[in-house]
Amino acid sequence: MSDLLARLRGRGWRMTAQRRVVAEVLDGEHIHLTADEVLARATARLPEISRATVYNTLGELVSLGEVTEVTTDGRAKRYDPNAHHPHHHLICTCCGTIRDVHPNGDPLSGLPTSQRFGFTVEGAELIYRGVCPGCAAG
Amino acid sequence: MSDLLARLRGRGWRMTAQRRVVAEVLDGEHIHLTADEVLARATARLPEISRATVYNTLGELVSLGEVTEVTTDGRAKRYDPNAHHPHHHLICTCCGTIRDVHPNGDPLSGLPTSQRFGFTVEGAELIYRGVCPGCAAG
DNA sequence: GTCATTGCAAATGCTTTGCAGTGCC
DNA sequence: GGCACTGCAAAGCATTTGCAATGAC
Numbered sequence: 001m002s003d004l005l006a007r008l009r010g011r012g013w014r015m016t017a018q019r020r021v022v023a024e025v026l027d028g029e030h031i032h033l034t035a036d037e038v039l040a041r042a043t044a045r046l047p048e049i050s051r052a053t054v055y056n057t058l059g060e061l062v063s064l065g066e067v068t069e070v071t072t073d074g075r076a077k078r079y080d081p082n083a084h085h086p087h088h089h090l091i092c093t094c095c096g097t098i099r100d101v102h103p104n105g106d107p108l109s110g111l112p113t114s115q116r117f118g119f120t121v122e123g124a125e126l127i128y129r130g131v132c133p134g135c136a137a138g
Numbered sequence: 139m140s141d142l143l144a145r146l147r148g149r150g151w152r153m154t155a156q157r158r159v160v161a162e163v164l165d166g167e168h169i170h171l172t173a174d175e176v177l178a179r180a181t182a183r184l185p186e187i188s189r190a191t192v193y194n195t196l197g198e199l200v201s202l203g204e205v206t207e208v209t210t211d212g213r214a215k216r217y218d219p220n221a222h223h224p225h226h227h228l229i230c231t232c233c234g235t236i237r238d239v240h241p242n243g244d245p246l247s248g249l250p251t252s253q254r255f256g257f258t259v260e261g262a263e264l265i266y267r268g269v270c271p272g273c274a275a276g
Numbered sequence: 277g278t279c280a281t282t283g284c285a286a287a288t289g290c291t292t293t294g295c296a297g298t299g300c301c
Numbered sequence: 302g303g304c305a306c307t308g309c310a311a312a313g314c315a316t317t318t319g320c321a322a323t324g325a326c
Contacts, residue, residue: 051283
């Protein structure tokens with residue numbers, strides 16, 4: 001629990017039952033959920049919430065920088081509430097499991113000026129792929 | 139031109155006019171094309187090619203390891219024929235332009251055993267994001 | 277009271293699929 | 302000549318949108 005709700009309120013975010021539930025779902029121990037999974041968990045707490053509202057709210061949280069969108073493949077995006085805790089991802093190519101990892105060093109420092117082509121580089125996203133112990137055993 | 143066709147033929151890939159055209163489009167100077175862009179260029183050379191065949195062929199080239207799928211956002215995947223030349227990507231958050239980059243060091247070496255959680259790590263994909271000179275000027 | 281937010285349902289964009297016909301090896 | 306590949310059209314999945322009704326501030 002990282003007090004996402006408190007931060008949002010502090011930023012003047014208009015609070016509704018639907019938005020609160022979406023934020024609570026993300027702020028729980030659940031990370032890397034798809035929009036559909038967020039909807040399912042939100043519906044369990046607030047049956048009348050709609051799919052469109054979940055999408056709207058997730059998009060808003062991403063714009064606010066409180067949640068990060070993780071695109072691991074061409075399928076559904078995943079939403080990661082750990083935006084204030086920089087990290088990267090390790091994904092099982094077999095079952096799709098995602099783990100947060102903290103590699104040594106900052107990837108940004110590995111990109112010399114000569115490789116920046118005049119870009120103003122703002123960030124780096126690192127995805128490791130491999131096979132998890134479970135899939136390797138099965 | 140990297141003789142993608144020769145490699146494919148050598149691997150016993152069944153050759154058809156459609157497959158040849160898709161491979162030729164990718165093997166040209168065009169990289170980071172979406173499936174739709176590949177279809178457009180393929181159609182220019184072979185008007186009767188179908189969208190399904192382009193998708194089939196691209197999927198096959200990816201399975202063969204001759205082409206890499208790059209998922210930069212939740213939109214269309216892009217296809218990168220540079221599979222035999224390891225590299226990473228720098229993407230403009232404004233216009234979507236993609237450049238190949240070669241950062242210093244191997245990202246894999248930055249992930250200590252303690253951060254691998256028992257996974258057999260096979261590869262790392264690094265995406266830098268920033269604003270390109272064109273967008274910064276405009 | 278005002279205006280942002282919601283819910284619904286339809287629309288969109290990208291990709292996959294089923295199946296009959298075609299053509300490569 | 303067999304069987305993989307192709308084309309078509311329809312289905313599928315994730316996401317977005319239009320608009321009237323609702324409710325937070």
